[in-house]
Amino acid sequence: MRKTLLGLSAALAMAAPSLSMAAFVSGPVVYNFNFIYSGTSTGLTYDADGAPYSDLPVLLICIDHETDPPFTYDIPAAQFDTEAGARAIKGGSGAAGEAAIYWLMDQYYESYYKNGSGEQRRALQHALWELGNDYDGTAASIDPSAGKARPALEDVTEYVLIPGTTQAAFVTAYTTLYDAMRATLPTLRTTYRSGTYTMDLFSNRDPEYQHMVALIERTPANTPPLADPSITGTPQIGKTVTGSYEYADNHADPENPSGTTYRFVTSPNPDITSSSQGTVVDSGSTGGDDQTVSYTVQPTDVNQYLYYCVTPDAQTGPTPGLEVCTAAAGPVASLPPKAVPSLNQWSLMALMSLLAAMGLTRIRRPRKA
Structure with a gap:
């Protein structure tokens, strides 16, 4: 019976990894050499029982900055914590940043990554770095000239080594992404998830290597609202x-x-x-x-x-x-005590004059015979 349950669990995980519980996975990731820090794995498995993470290739793209991608030749197996959510984001955006990354990949995976030029792929990398490091939930934090990503300071011809690469095309590519992010992300719901691709955020267990967004070209399983x-x-x-x-x-x-x-x-x-x-x-x-x-x-x-x-x-x-x-509101306070009415300077002077007049009248009142 236990073996049957494990088999069903593995089948479910392969069909829809996002439905499985957060767990450690590891396996080889092959660098794609396409001007963006991406790798593909067909051998990720759950550490607990060796079950495959997916029966389809898993695309992994770096969302960190200033750490190494986890697919150099001297790393036999990358190690990740799945369903890491905001823990995979170094910036201060939290759940908003997770939703933003899913939105970006949802909108631009086909045009910028899968079918894009070298300049577009490099621009997409900078946009992911922006969301993973600099974005704090505001439009002002999405700045191509500031923070860690800073595509405006990069000479793309040093990275995209193919004939015809131009800085102008790179500027157009990242400007398009940054304008779209500024216009959309500050009001994007934090529960945004793709209805087209199965996606997850992976936290690297080795702090020397980057956290990743994982994408599988499969419509995600229909999950509860x-x-x-x-x-x-x-x-x-x-x-x-x-x-x-x-x-x-x-x-x-x-x-x-x-x-x-x-x-x-x-x-x-x-x-x-x-x-x-x-x-x-x-x-x-x-x-x-x-x-x-x-x-x-x-x-x-x-x-x-x-x-x-x-x-x-x-x-x-x-x-x-x-x-x-929700987060807590409160604690609940009691009603404040009613304030004692106070008199300003002029009201106080008028009251004193009135009292003085009343006293004078009382003194001058004649006595009855």
Whole structure:
């Protein structure tokens, strides 16, 4: 029975590596010699049981800078941690950087890498370095003249050693990429995933070598939808907080608005990952990701942290997705004490004059006979 389960697990991993749990893989990576730090592996295997990572070639492209690519001749087997996510990104962009890399490869793999010129491939390399090292979630951080990538400072003819290579073509290529990234990435949802290619971020286990984006030319398996919730407002008794979220599905399966559910949760813990780890104080259907849900903070919530948790539901395909909770808001504060009214200088002088006049009148009032 155990052997059967391992066989099914291996088959699933080969068909859709992104569905398998994060794990160590290793194997030879052959340098492609195409003016970008890319290599291809047909022999990556899971260290745990030796199962193949994929039954199709895995393309690996460097996303680091100032470290070595992991496919020189003296490295018999590269070693990676799969599903590394933001851990494979040296810049400060986190999940936004991971989504940005997937978007870039989704949009430009065919035109710039697979069918592109030497100048375009070199430009794509710089764009990946930009996202892996310099991008911080803002358009201003995408700068071809600053940071670690800096394609504007490179003479492409020193790297693309083929007749007809021109600096002008390289400038056009990287300008196109950088303009598109500045226009799109700051508002790109952090849950963006390709619906065309199976992709992953690999963290190199040896710090001397680069982290990689891995791409397999296979439509990714249809996976459950994702939600990216947020909570806004003042966590204070009597105040209102508002929950919202972004819905995403890698096969564009539409959301089922009545099936997507929310929970407002309180907890003394400043870091929970599930509504089951706290007290549910409000729940229901979200009505879709174009709607918001509000909650009025109660006296019983004082000193607790507030969370907004969402479980996305799709109309078609695998569903529901996993529940996701926001970062903590709070802790909830009690109402501030009512301020004692104060008088300004002129009001105080007027009051003193009035009191003086009242006292004088009292003194002068004649006594009854």
